[in-house]
Amino acid sequence: MxxxxxxxxxxxxxxxxxxxxxxxxxxxxxxxxxxxxxxxxxxxxxxxxxxxxxxxxxxxxxxxxxxxxxxxxxxxxxxxxxxxxxxxxxxxxxxxxxxxxxxxxxxxxxxxxxxxxxxxxxxxxxxxxxxxxxxxxxxxxxxxxxxxxxxxxxxxxxxxxxxxxxxxxxxxxxxxxxxxxxxxxxxxxxxxxxxxxxxxxxxxxxxxxxxxxxxxxxxxxxxxxxxxxDSLDETARLRKLVGRLATYLTGYGDVLVRVNGWDPAGLERFRADERLSAHSGALDATDDLDLLRHARDVLPDEWLACAAVGxxxxxxxxxxxxxxxxxxxxxxxxxxxxxxxxxxxxxxxxxxxxxxxxxxxxxxxxxxxxxxxx
Incomplete structure (x- = not known):
């Protein structure tokens, strides 16, 4: 310009x-x-x-x-x-x-x-x-x-x-x-x-x-x-959606769940998941599409719906x-x-x-x- x-x-x-x-x-x-x-x-x-x-x-x-x-x-x-x-x-x-x-x-x-x-x-x-x-x-x-x-x-x-x-x-x-x-x-x-x-x-x-x-x-x-x-590719979309939410839940999940009035069982399920807990580093920095898809399946839809996606x-x-x-x-x-x-x-x-x-x-x-x- x-x-x-x-x-x-x-x-x-x-x-x-x-x-x-x-x-x-x-x-x-x-x-x-x-x-x-x-x-x-x-x-x-x-x-x-x-x-x-x-x-x-x-x-x-x-x-x-x-x-x-x-x-x-x-x-x-x-x-x-x-x-x-x-x-x-x-x-x-x-x-x-x-x-x-x-x-x-x-x-x-x-x-x-x-x-x-x-x-x-x-x-x-x-x-x-x-x-x-x-x-x-x-x-x-x-x-x-x-x-x-x-x-x-x-x-x-x-x-x-x-x-x-x-x-x-x-x-x-x-x-x-x-x-x-x-x-x-x-x-x-x-x-x-x-x-x-x-x-x-x-x-x-x-x-x-x-x-x-x-x-x-x-x-x-x-x-x-x-x-x-929508114009972002799937990996980028999931990294910004499930990867970012997962990173927050790792850092201070109890606070976020309490503020939103979410069911704590969803956080327990996230923390107990072996594939996610075995991942080292922040999930919002990974390019592992399969892992991101898995995280999407683990996290409740209600939680992900807080984002603007589409x-x-x-x-x-x-x-x-x-x-x-x-x-x-x-x-x-x-x-x-x-x-x-x-x-x-x-x-x-x-x-x-x-x-x-x-x-x-x-x-x-x-x-x-x-x-x-x-």
Whole structure:
């Protein structure tokens, strides 16, 4: 695309993930971010994995490769970096992007933290850490701090700072959802959540915001929907569907089953399956079609139905369905921008841009809704 080519307006209600899943080629993000912007996605979100997906490096690359699209870390963890280092990451990205960046935190995986020798993340730690960041971003200093996020004699960035950096929280369980409603600018739900779970999560966030004296409509809620369009080959479709769900169930299956109200017997059957338990590595990275087909047969259809699978028009229908559940925006998860292109075209052909005027590209922000009578 040249500078003279027409530019499609952004669709701020939609986002994708950069380097979705596993990647051995982090440089691909530069192309993906530019392509996401070209196709009109409103935001690109970035998950962190401790191999080739460092949150700060990826966010810097995505910001540099784009000029309009929002960029968000979704997510990093507060306990893997010193708070001054994390705050500096966010202020750097905020200024570098011209305000397009949103800083996202999550709880992470307890088993991984056990292996790393780090404490498990708690709500109290998250709330304390966010308070530290916001103090630093607004030019304050943290003196003699001794709280859930740690003990710090003196932290300061720059007394002239007054950086309005939105905070995203990744949330799945009730405590995380309520915390997001109390303190976050935006919340990103989890992939493979049923419609009932999404609607309930939206209510929990907004109720918690209201009880905290906040405007519940000003917390931006993202649903996250695995999106697998028909033009992909069978191996890719199954890797993004059953492989991804199996990977989540391996990491924190009990939580996902509880949130969705699924029958725990399905998780027990998955864990007891000899072929799946013998597989080393994440199932969403395998090219073993026979194993993926086997996983599809083991996993309940109801669980797999949480994803958008099928034609571009059907996937566009599912986007509308997520918005109808109360989400402000939808992350089309597990696919590259090019893989999402047919879905984006189908959605653009039916959307009313005025419906989303209150959504800026920054994934952690909301404009005040305009009074339709004014």
């Amino acid at each position: 040249t500078h003279d080519d027409p530019v499609d307006p952004l669709m701020p209600e939609l986002a994708c993930y950069g380097l979705a899943g596993h990647s051995a080629s982090p440089a691909d993000l530069v192309v993906e971010a530019a392509r996401a912007e070209e196709l009109g996605l409103g935001s690109i979100l970035l998950s962190e994995r401790f191999a080739l997906k460092d949150a700060a490096v990826m966010a810097g690359a995505a910001v540099a490769a784009t000029s309009r699209i929002g960029v968000g870390t979704a997510a990093t963890n507060h306990n893997t970096r010193h708070p001054l280092v994390t705050a500096t990451m966010a202020t750097t990205l905020h200024r570098m992007s011209g305000g397009r960046y949103a800083f996202g935190l999550g709880r992470g995986i307890p088993l991984l933290f056990d292996i790393m020798g780090l404490p498990h993340v708690t709500s109290a730690q998250l709330e304390d850490a966010v308070g530290i960041y916001r103090t630093l971003w607004h030019g304050g200093s943290v003196v003699g701090h001794d709280g859930p996020a740690g003990s710090y004699p003196y932290l300061v960035q720059d007394s002239s700072f007054d950086e309005d950096i939105p905070v995203l929280l990744m949330a799945m369980g009730d405590n995380s959802l309520r915390l997001a409603g109390r303190i976050a600018d935006g919340v990103v739900l989890h992939t493979f959540m049923s419609d009932t779970a999404v609607a309930r999560s939206v209510r929990l966030v907004r109720d918690a915001a209201e009880r905290a004296g906040r405007d519940p409509a000003q917390v931006r809620i993202w649903s996250v929907m695995a999106t697998i369009e 034609s571009a028009e059907h996937c566009a229908d599912r986007i509308e369905g997520q918005l109808a559940l109360g989400a402000d925006s939808v992350v089309l998860h597990g696919a590259t921008p090019d893989e999402l292109a047919p879905v984006l075209a189908a959605w653009r052909s039916r959307r009313d841009p005025r419906r989303f005027d209150h959504l800026p590209p920054n994934p952690g922000r909301l404009h005040l809704r305009k009074d339709p009578q004014s």
